[in-house]
Amino acid sequence: xxxxxxPLKVPVVPDSIPDPKEELQMxxxxxxxxxxxKMVNGLVSLAINVAIAVVVFYxxxxxxxxIYRVISGILLRRKVDASLSTFVLSLVRMLLYFILIVxxxxxxxxxxxxxxxxxxxxxxxxGMALSGTLQNFAGGVLILLLKPYKxxxxxxxxxxxxxxREIQIFxxxxxxxxxxxxxxxxxxxxxxxxxxxxxxxxxxVDWAVGISYGDSVETARKAILAIxxxxxxxxxxxxxxxxxxxxxxxLEAIADLDGDGIPDALPEPKRTWLQKLxxxxxxxxxxxxxxxxxxxxxxxxxxxxxxSPKVYVENLADxxxxxxxxxxxxxxxxxxxxxEINERIYNELPQSGVNFPFPQMDVHxxxxxxxxxxxxxxx
Numbered sequence: 474x475x476x477x478x479x480p481l482k483v484p485v486v487p488d489s490i491p492d493p494k495e496e497l498q499m500x501x502x503x504x505x506x507x508x509x510x511k512m513v514n515g516l517v518s519l520a521i522n523v524a525i526a527v528v529v530f531y532x533x534x535x536x537x538x539x540i541y542r543v544i545s546g547i548l549l550r551r552k553v554d555a556s557l558s559t560f561v562l563s564l565v566r567m568l569l570y571f572i573l574i575v576x577x578x579x580x581x582x583x584x585x586x587x588x589x590x591x592x593x594x595x596x597x598x599x600g601m602a603l604s605g606t607l608q609n610f611a612g613g614v615l616i617l618l619l620k621p622y623k624x625x626x627x628x629x630x631x632x633x634x635x636x637x638r639e640i641q642i643f644x645x646x647x648x649x650x651x652x653x654x655x656x657x658x659x660x661x662x663x664x665x666x667x668x669x670x671x672x673x674x675x676x677x678v679d680w681a682v683g684i685s686y687g688d689s690v691e692t693a694r695k696a697i698l699a700i701x702x703x704x705x706x707x708x709x710x711x712x713x714x715x716x717x718x719x720x721x722x723x724l725e726a727i728a729d730l731d732g733d734g735i736p737d738a739l740p741e742p743k744r745t746w747l748q749k750l751x752x753x754x755x756x757x758x759x760x761x762x763x764x765x766x767x768x769x770x771x772x773x774x775x776x777x778x779x780x781s782p783k784v785y786v787e788n789l790a791d792x793x794x795x796x797x798x799x800x801x802x803x804x805x806x807x808x809x810x811x812x813e814i815n816e817r818i819y820n821e822l823p824q825s826g827v828n829f830p831f832p833q834m835d836v837h838x839x840x841x842x843x844x845x846x847x848x849x850x851x852x
């Protein structure tokens with residue numbers, strides 16, 4: 474026969490935490506031999522747990538040191554920035570030791586859920602308090618790993634332009650052309666637009682040249698092209714051919730003095746056993762060779778970039794015919810080429826009969842005079 478339960482009556486759940494008073498009363502009621510036996514069993518169990526915890530701690534510390542050294546060797550082999558390597562190694566060691574300590578505490582029979590909850594709450598509170606700083610830190614890690622720019626590059630970002638001097642965890646230091654030190658947070662650099670002028674090895678140089686109306690555009694074009702052709706830093710044909718030519722010249726320049734065309738072998742740098750372990754293995758060497766072959770294949774399939782100098786009529790302005798001059802040069806020669814060719818155009822172009830006009834305005838006067846105008850001699 475079924476009886477309906479009272480919905481207002483809540484079933485009593487026994488408390489899982491034992492009452493110390495009840496435990497003490499139960500121990501007092503036990504005989505002496507049983508009490509001694511229980512104490513001996515508890516001490517033996519505690520000793521075994523302590524011994525296991527000690528062994529686990531030392532074995533875990535040995536494993537942590539091995540992992541630390543392996544990660545340190547990998548970061549060293551990858552040539553990761555020193556500041557990032559130090560931070561990553563410290564973070565890894567702290568995390569591994571935290572896991573080890575929680576494991577040892579669990580072996581000793583102490584409840585670990587409370588420790589984990591406390592650390593999780595502290596992590597959330599610290600993360601909320603340092604949200605902006607953590608964003609800059611994450612940006613610094615991304616910059617150091619992805620390398621959108623490196624030390625020595627000339628970049629433009631966050632409204633500033635200059636040469637990168639330092640890449641730190643939380644900010645990047647750039648130096649402007651007038652030697653101002655600008656500190657930019659990495660958070661904005663990792664999420665915003667960065668114009669890296671030093672990323673490509675070749676850049677196009679543009680000049681604006683104005684000639685007088687009535688002068689020959691073809692004469693000006695030939696004179697400007699002759700100026701550009703006489704400069705060895707200017708690309709005369711395809712950029713890829715010029716790059717290969719300059720690389721070959723560099724190889725010939727560093728060849729040994731015997732004249733056999735083979736560069737002198739550099740001494741093999743000393744490596745630790747860990748660096749030798751992670752050095753190029755045969756499989757990795759084959760993969761790298763295959764990647765280089767694929768890159769060379771793709772490069773040959775792509776069309777070459779025409780970098781020969783060009784002169785165009787850009788605009789018919791009020792006072793001059795505006796010519797646009799374009800040429801390609803290596804990135805390292807950009808500013809020298811720009812200023813020197815600018816000066817040569819100014820000095821040599823008039824020798825070919827082409828003039829630079831001044832701003833001018835034609836004013837037409839009406840010959841008729843108003844009768845109401847009083848001439849000075851009539852006064």
